[in-house]
Amino acid sequence: MPTSLHRTLLPLTFTLLATPIAMANEPLRITGPRLDDPQAPLFTAFTEATGIPVELVMLSPDELNAAMATEGEPPVDVIMVVDSSNIQAQLEAGGFQPFESEWIETRVPEALRNLEAGWSGYATRARVIYVNPDKIDWTPQSYEALADERLTGELCLGSGRSPYNVSLVSSMILHHGETEAERWAKALVANLAQPTGGRDGELLRAVAEPGDCAVTVANHYYYLRMLESDDEAERVLAEQLELVWPNQEGDGLAGRGAYRNVAGFGMARGTPRAEAALRFLEHTAGDEIQQDVAAGIFYPVVAEVGEANAQRRLGTARMDPASMSELGEHAEAARTLLERVNWQ
Structure with missing residues (x-):
């Protein structure tokens, strides 16, 4: 250099x-x-x-x-x-x-x-949506769609204290404002199939295995690790999952791309x-x-x-071009919001 x-x-x-x-x-x-x-x-x-x-x-x-x-x-x-x-x-x-x-x-x-x-x-890294198509007949195509009532009792999420979820909520505040982001987060909590918690890998397994969890949000590399695992059982579980790249279609915020x-x-x-x-x-x-x-x-x-x-393994996707500095500026508001909606 x-x-x-x-x-x-x-x-x-x-x-x-x-x-x-x-x-x-x-x-x-x-x-x-x-x-x-x-x-x-x-x-x-x-x-x-x-x-x-x-x-x-x-x-x-x-x-x-x-x-x-x-x-x-x-x-x-x-x-x-x-x-x-x-x-x-x-x-x-x-x-x-x-x-x-x-x-x-x-x-x-x-x-x-x-x-x-x-x-x-x-x-x-990208934080994206995963579904088990054998458990649900409707697939959310955006982060906003996770608030849809059709997902009542189907959604599993990690802790609201996780920095990954704090930043996801920060991105919703950045794009939609705090009032709309709170409405969205409250709807996600209402759609939960079980109490929040668990690492991303555990959430993916919960969606892949028999049980109530049909949809989750997790970082892309947990799924990639499952696909490339030396453990055949992990690879079999990965085959039960469908990765959804969110917000790929439409104009404006609808097609802004996957949060990274x-x-x-x-x-x-x-x-x-x-x-x-x-x-x-x-x-x-x-x-x-x-x-x-x-x-x-x-x-x-x-x-x-x-x-x-x-x-190569997961496909080409549009990524949200939001600045990391801008996301960080909303982190404290996101933490407070998560507490208000009881995303524990």
Whole structure:
């Protein structure tokens, strides 16, 4: 990656000038969810390319927020975030610092990054509808249709505390306003076949297996994992499901596309390793990492690396172009709304 593409804001420049040369070979400290494999290609490729080792720091969200609220050097240099609501939480906690990168700006779509806020995405996922056609003779084709009375007693949903559902409701607030989004969420609760709860994989199995659940909403990669599982029983269950890409037809909001969210990394506020952190953030937008993303279960943020495995297996779909920053701004309103409608 050309170093000429590196540009930094003035506060960041001061940090770099104050950084001892000896710090160059110190580990880059990264925290976030699902970082339990220090040998993951995302990290090993970075170390091989730069010589900078990576140290994974395991912190709970509460521990991270408390640490970032104190003065002095932060416990990490880079923070992984897996959802727009998590990004917003870090922004409100003052966990990120801004940076500039022409490389990221030319590679990552604007809706999937906010360098002024201190973060950039490296992979996306879609939250879509699944039905068991043997259990129901009508298939909802949009998120709005999940509120239809024809789904009374047919719908199963995860917890309202899940960041994935918080962000889904945030998207409804963004597109329809809070009043209409609340009416929609209340109707979904009225359509429940059982109390809310369970991870996405459990919800998919509940729809596939005998029982009351006929429809659910889950991230695309849980279904993809079932399709590609070494366990034949999982593959058989997946065959009972029909994936519905929502909001693909019509004008305006009706055809806005499937709701998506982002996984990414932010530069920790006050890090003394800002230069290394910037190199890592730019590394995640490079062809090697983006091709790894495309070959796995997520969608790359850089379209130029080619067709994703998920696209080959699940089909091509229109995605909602909504900005992750805009979604995050509605996260708190979404949480409050979920409590009001008793989506527990």
